[in-house]
Amino acid sequence: MATPAVPPSTPPATPTETPAAASDPAPAPSPASVSAPAPAPVPAPTPAPASSSDPAAAAATTAAPGQTPASAPAPAQAPAQSLPGPALPGPFPGGRVVRLHPVILASIVDSYERRNEGAARVIGTLLGTVDKHSVEVTNCFSVPHNESEDEVAVDMEFAKNMYELHKKVSPNELILGWYATGHDITEHSVLIHEYYSREAPNPIHLTVDTSLQNGRMSIKAYVSTLMGVPGRTMGVMFTPLTVKYAYYDTERIGVDLIMKTCFSPNRVIGLSSDLQQVGGASARIQDALSTVLQYAEDVLSGKVSADNTVGRFLMSLVNQVPKIVPEDFETMLNSNINDLLMVTYLANLTQSQIALNEKLVNL
Amino acid sequence: MASRKEGTGSAATSSSSTTGAAGKGKGKAGSGDSAVKQVQIDGLVVLKIIKHYQEEGQGTEVVQGVLLGLVVEDRLEITNCFPFPQHTEDDADFDEVQYQMEMMRSLRHVNIDHLHVGWYQSTYYGSFVTRALLDSQFSYQHAIEESVVLIYDPIKTAQGSLSLKAYRLTPKLMEVCKEKDFSPEALKKGNITFEHMFEEVPIVIKNSHLINVLMWELEKKSAVADKHELLSLASSHLGKTLQLLMDRVDEMSQDIVKYNTYMRNTSKQQQQKHQYQQRRQQENMQRQSRGEPPLPEEDLSKLFKPHQPPARMDSLLIAGQINTYCQNIKEFTAQNLGKLFMAQALQEYNS
Numbered sequence: 001m002a003t004p005a006v007p008p009s010t011p012p013a014t015p016t017e018t019p020a021a022a023s024d025p026a027p028a029p030s031p032a033s034v035s036a037p038a039p040a041p042v043p044a045p046t047p048a049p050a051s052s053s054d055p056a057a058a059a060a061t062t063a064a065p066g067q068t069p070a071s072a073p074a075p076a077q078a079p080a081q082s083l084p085g086p087a088l089p090g091p092f093p094g095g096r097v098v099r100l101h102p103v104i105l106a107s108i109v110d111s112y113e114r115r116n117e118g119a120a121r122v123i124g125t126l127l128g129t130v131d132k133h134s135v136e137v138t139n140c141f142s143v144p145h146n147e148s149e150d151e152v153a154v155d156m157e158f159a160k161n162m163y164e165l166h167k168k169v170s171p172n173e174l175i176l177g178w179y180a181t182g183h184d185i186t187e188h189s190v191l192i193h194e195y196y197s198r199e200a201p202n203p204i205h206l207t208v209d210t211s212l213q214n215g216r217m218s219i220k221a222y223v224s225t226l227m228g229v230p231g232r233t234m235g236v237m238f239t240p241l242t243v244k245y246a247y248y249d250t251e252r253i254g255v256d257l258i259m260k261t262c263f264s265p266n267r268v269i270g271l272s273s274d275l276q277q278v279g280g281a282s283a284r285i286q287d288a289l290s291t292v293l294q295y296a297e298d299v300l301s302g303k304v305s306a307d308n309t310v311g312r313f314l315m316s317l318v319n320q321v322p323k324i325v326p327e328d329f330e331t332m333l334n335s336n337i338n339d340l341l342m343v344t345y346l347a348n349l350t351q352s353q354i355a356l357n358e359k360l361v362n363l
Numbered sequence: 364m365a366s367r368k369e370g371t372g373s374a375a376t377s378s379s380s381t382t383g384a385a386g387k388g389k390g391k392a393g394s395g396d397s398a399v400k401q402v403q404i405d406g407l408v409v410l411k412i413i414k415h416y417q418e419e420g421q422g423t424e425v426v427q428g429v430l431l432g433l434v435v436e437d438r439l440e441i442t443n444c445f446p447f448p449q450h451t452e453d454d455a456d457f458d459e460v461q462y463q464m465e466m467m468r469s470l471r472h473v474n475i476d477h478l479h480v481g482w483y484q485s486t487y488y489g490s491f492v493t494r495a496l497l498d499s500q501f502s503y504q505h506a507i508e509e510s511v512v513l514i515y516d517p518i519k520t521a522q523g524s525l526s527l528k529a530y531r532l533t534p535k536l537m538e539v540c541k542e543k544d545f546s547p548e549a550l551k552k553g554n555i556t557f558e559h560m561f562e563e564v565p566i567v568i569k570n571s572h573l574i575n576v577l578m579w580e581l582e583k584k585s586a587v588a589d590k591h592e593l594l595s596l597a598s599s600h601l602g603k604t605l606q607l608l609m610d611r612v613d614e615m616s617q618d619i620v621k622y623n624t625y626m627r628n629t630s631k632q633q634q635q636k637h638q639y640q641q642r643r644q645q646e647n648m649q650r651q652s653r654g655e656p657p658l659p660e661e662d663l664s665k666l667f668k669p670h671q672p673p674a675r676m677d678s679l680l681i682a683g684q685i686n687t688y689c690q691n692i693k694e695f696t697a698q699n700l701g702k703l704f705m706a707q708a709l710q711e712y713n714s
Contacts, residue, residue: 102581103410109573110407110443114474122473138418142473155472162469165462168448170418210573217580245584248417250520251410257525258406259578261570274698277524282705329710336703340696343601347689347696350612354682357619358556361675 097134098204098221099246102255104140104179105208105219111142112181112210120147121182123192125159125199126206127166127173135204136246139166139173145192152188154195177204183213185222185238193224193236205238219243292317399509399564400437402529406570406578408444409527415446416485416517424449429463430481431470434509439564441513442476444483479503481529483513488604489691492561492684494677497532501540504532511564518600519691529564536560557682601695608688611681618678628670636667 108124115122124142128135141162145154163175178196180189189205196203202223209218222238247255292314298304324332408430420426426449432441445466447459471477481503484491491514503510511529519526532540535555570578647657 101414103407103414105577105581106407106410106574109571109577110405111473111475113571113573116474138414144472158469158472161465165466165469168462169415169446212576217576219580245581248413250413250417250517253520253523254409254413254525255578255581258409258568258570258574259582261406261568262575262578274524274694275701278698278701278705281523324710326710329707333703333707333710337700340699340703343605344693344696347608347692350608350685351689354557354615354685357615358682361622361678362556 097242097244098206099134099136099244100206100219101136101138101246101248102251104137107140108142108179108181108208109210112208116144121180121210123154123178123180125163125178125196126176126204127163127170128176129172129174130176134244135176137176137204137206139170140179141166143178147188152191154192156195159199175200175203177206179206179208181208181210183207183209183211183218189238190224190236197224204241399434399439399511399531401439402511402513402564402566403438403440403569404513404527404566405440405442406568406574408441409525409568411444411446412483412485412513412515412527413517413520416515419446419449420485420517425487426485428483429466429479430483430511430513431467431476431478432480433476433478434480439480439509439511440569441480443470445470479507479510481507481510481512483515485515485517488518488600488607489516489687490607490684492680492687494680497540497560497680500530500532501537504537505541522600527566529566530561531564533559533562555679557679557686560679560683601692601699604688604692604695608685608692611685611688615678615681615685618673618681621673622678625670625673632667632670639667 104126108122111122111124122142123145124140126137127139127141128137130136143155143159143162145152147153166173175196177200178192180192185205185207193203193205205222205224207218207220207222209216209220221241221243223241224236225239226234227237228235295304295310296314299306412428415428416426426446428444428446430441431443431445432439434440448462467477467479482499484496496512500510500512503512511531514528514530516526516528533555536559539555643658650657
């Protein structure tokens with residue numbers, strides 16, 4: 001692979017090492033050969049001791065008291081409804097809300113589509129930030145792993161390397177947990193969860209159901225809690241968390257655009273021109289207004305019982321339309337239109353000026 | 364373990380086969396002169412670029428990253444991307460090439476396309492036509508024929524619609540850059556005007572079926588967007604763009620003044636040369652009439668050193684940038700005019 005590995009340069013100049021990097025394709029094949037042996041030994045030490053001993057205790061419950069000291073005290077009492085409480089250290093305050101960004105889900109689906117032959121599911125690491133009330137997952141990357149009937153091997157070295165690389169770009173992101181595709185939590189999930197609890201205290205487990213059971217792609221998040229009789233071997237239970245979707249404004253706009261591919265026959269859309277966008281946005285508002293009108297009519301005709309909160313929203317909506325004297329509106333409109341026309345004229349003038357300059361210089 | 368070795372083995376063979384094909388991508392069959400007619404981007408890439416800027420790029424810093432994908436006939440498919448860290452001065456031991464190689468190696472392990480097909484950059488109000496961008500894009504395009512640069516405008520996107528454009532250098536400009544000769548004669552020979560520096564490639568967005576399913580899920584679960592920025596009548600960004608345009612026009616006029624001085628100086632010099640030659644001839648004739656040997660012809664070029672013509676590349680870039688600003692302004696005003704007329708229609712309906 002003769003990738004030239006050219007880094008893009010920015011005004012604070014960085015040397016573009018085109019000749020040096022492009023002239024040696026030699027390092028390019030060698031990473032291919034170097035990396036082949038590298039992952040092979042690594043999964044052997046870490047999972048081998050754990051997986052050889054644990055599959056012996058092949059049932060879904062494995063003993064992991066030493067691995068999750070953080071979760072041991074508080075959840076042991078009341079895993080289902082415990083409030084955060086000071087007894088739960090670690091980044092996950094038990095706020096029970098996980099906020100996901102859409103880029104994560106798209107990334108997970110993409111890595112599922114690119115999985116190796118024979119792999120039933122893919123796993124990977126979740127990165128993000130924690131704050132007092134919730135956990136926000138903002139990034140993820142997939143981790144190669146091998147799963148068979150009785151053992152599972154995860155390339156933790158790879159995971160560590162990727163995390164280091166990602167940290168160079170976004171130093172604020174921490175490892176929050178891991179994800180897996182598929183609709184069930186298997187025994188191997190427990191093992192993998194254990195590996196991840198070494199990386200991050202109280203990791204989150206996210207499942208994305210790509211096999212579309214029940215005709216839906218269900219997205220669920222869990223955190224592990226201990227259960228069982230105190231004093232005997234403790235089991236691990238995954239308790240569900242609420243999943244909410246968080247968007248930045250620009251993300252929202254991007255998702256709205258991408259969503260349009262659902263409606264086109266070959267799943268392809270182009271970026272629309274300026275007036276088309278205005279038309280699209282006004283069509284959306286029109287739809288929203290017709291829904292509201294329909295609701296109002298239903299209430300009036302008695303089909304639907306009136307809801308006070310909705311009524312209050314409706315009233316504030318109607319009152320938001322400003323009442324302007326028509327003459328004032330006319331003057332505002334005309335002055336705005338004049339401004340815009342003037343700007344357009346100036347822009348055209350500038351363009352013709354530089355074209356003229358070009359012609360003169362080339363004489 | 365056997366399946367893992369198979370996985371990396373196939374990765375190794377695919378990388379060696381692409382080495383053989385000079386890194387032009389698995390699907391590409393044709394020769395190198397077919398330009399890229401269309402750029403097809405995965406939804407995932409769009410989301411990643413948006414997220415990268417949002418988290419790391421506040422302020423006037425540009426954020427950059429690498430695009431990965433493959434080339435299929437005359438279409439460039441971009442299937443993934445990864446961001447580049449910001450350049451900080453106190454990070455002297457940070458090796459970009461190594462970061463890039465490591466990233467691509469790791470991505471190859473998870474079967475992500477590891478072919479470099481371009482790079483992306485965010486822009487501030489549309490000002491991206493700079494020398495640095497030209498150089499970077501030239502080196503990319505020189506190494507990989509089909510590479511593009513994606514320009515993402517976050518401020519315009521925040522106004523309501525995704526602003527993502529793909530640019531390539533025109534073949535004419537590529538030739539000029541190859542010669543590294545930016546003198547006026549070369550540029551005139553190449554017949555390059557500011558309109559022919561960059562060519563814009565149309566973009567389409569394509570999603571796989573599973574991602575479509577995901578989109579349906581998200582639509583059901585997430586709240587309707589409560590901000591409809593696109594329909595707001597405010598035009599504050601217009602002011603900023605106009606200010607940038609004015610700065611550029613000032614630079615351009617300075618450039619023009621420099622060029623004019625150069626022209627004047629050259630023509631004065633020509634006149635002086637001419638006068639000198641005439642005087643020489645007259646003297647020689649006088650000497651001949653007096654029977655003395657004529658004075659030797661002196662090397663005129665040593666007496667009158669020719670002036671350096673001013674660099675033309677910068678003014679081309681400025682002109683290109685002014686052109687971009689003007690186009691942005693026109694788009695913006697077209698939209699706003701539409702919105703104003705809509706508001707007028709609504710008002711008339713009410714009264």
